[in-house]
């Protein structure tokens with residue numbers, strides 16, 4: 001033998017390993033093909049690129065659209081408009097399945113819920129800020145977190161209108177008195193942080209107040225930066241290690257340092273007073289989420305994770321809805337007049353109660369319409385945890401089922417579902433609350449998601465936004481968009497989507513004077 005024996009053994013072993021790996025791959029491929037055939041699947045449209053390896057051309061065009069604050073519009077018009085309602089695209093080497101098809105979204109969220117996960121992309125890229133909780137976990141961990149939170153978001157807890165009134169008062173009092181236009185979006189973000197922290201922690205960050213403490217301001221800065229970092233890392237996906245912001249780690253730490261002492265104090269207070277779901281807010285005893293968790297014997301770290309997982313889900317989304325509502329309110333005097341008339345008729349000058357807010361039909365249509373055209377979470381992603389199918393999107397006319405292999409990421413984009421003419425009519429792009437008089441949409445309207453992971457804060461968000469709008473309509477006779485900010489809507493899309501140019505509004509106090517003194 002010209003070579004030593006171990007040489008032949010090594011060659012044979014490598015050949016055996018290679019053959020085995022090839023065999024496994026071929027059988028897997030055949031098994032997947034049989035599965036797809038059994039379910040009548042047909043191929044989905046694949047978006048072509050001049051760079052088939054990374055799809056760089058699409059990545060660059062999307063980057064340009066994002067820089068012009070037209071990312072969502074680009075997907076809607078240039079991608080869904082061109083390639084149909086379901087297609088596959090390669091973005092920087094990541095093969096993503098995009099859909100805006102209600103039947104597919106229903107399958108992902110409801111009928112085939114067990115086949116899909118939130119996945120590693122969200123979990124890993126948010127863990128530094130949020131730990132593990134309802135927003136980023138899957139499987140039993142998610143089920144447990146959701147079960148823990150369920151009793152704490154019931155009507156009794158969310159209908160605390162006094163909490164909203166207290167912060168609306170601070171908001172109005174803090175607005176400039178000289179009649180200059182203000183960006184209500186920026187104020188809405190402060191408002192929802194103050195309300196969110198008070199609801200969850202029993203202590204408000206207090207950033208609506210111009211005299212906010214340095215601690216409150218630092219927390220707001222750190223939380224905003226943390227959320228932005230999470231959003232960017234999630235969007236980068238497998239390229240997330242490339243994300244760099246020198247302040248990100250510091251911001252996460254600051255958020256924890258703000259929440260931890262409050263959590264520890266709540267646990268201590270609970271140990272002293274026994275099982276107590278309320279804490280002192282000013283002179284009153286009021287339900288707080290934190291006190292409720294502390295009374296359940298959960299560890300401080302887990303409580304912090306629960307609180308932050310809810311705060312991230314609750315705060316920006318609600319602010320986005322409010323800012324979209326103010327954006328439209330200020331540009332649509334006729335709609336504003338109708339709303340004000342309804343508010344005055346229903347309340348005759350008194351503060352709104354829970355039932356009033358539920359009973360105001362036009363207000364409810366208005367909010368639904370804002371959520372349709374400007375959904376705070378305009379697109380979302382799930383990962384198949386096993387080989388599965390989606391009901392439509394395959395074949396030349398897109399009507400056949402499609403095969404979704406395990407590990408496939410499915411991006412569902414409700415922004416474009418909510419604006420599809422075939423689903424909403426020729427005026428789908430128009431803001432028209434009256435359309436809600438007759439329509440009862442199903443899976444073509446999903447601002448709060450659907451299925452087992454439906455937003456548990458929906459009632460809270462609707463009440464909070466209704467309350468804010470009613471109070472501003474009561475206190476101000478006119479909300480108008482200044483002439484300098486009449487350009488069409490653009491987006492500010494991070495984890496959530498707000499108004500790109502801000503919601504600039506000139507407020508006229510009832511009684512004629514400009515500015516914003518709150519009446520007693």
Ligand code: HEM
Nearest residue numbers: 134313314317318321376377447448449453455457460461
């Ligand atoms: C207009 C305001 C809001 C909108 C549009 C909204 C929308 C959504 C959507 C679309 C999801 C699903 C996310 C996903 O599965 O990937 C979600 C989840 C969630 N939302 Fe909301 N939300 C809003 C306000 C709130 C509020 C005020 C709270 C709490 C008080 C809240 C708590 C949550 C939680 C805890 C989850 C995670 C649920 C789970 O995965 O089981 N949300 N929300």
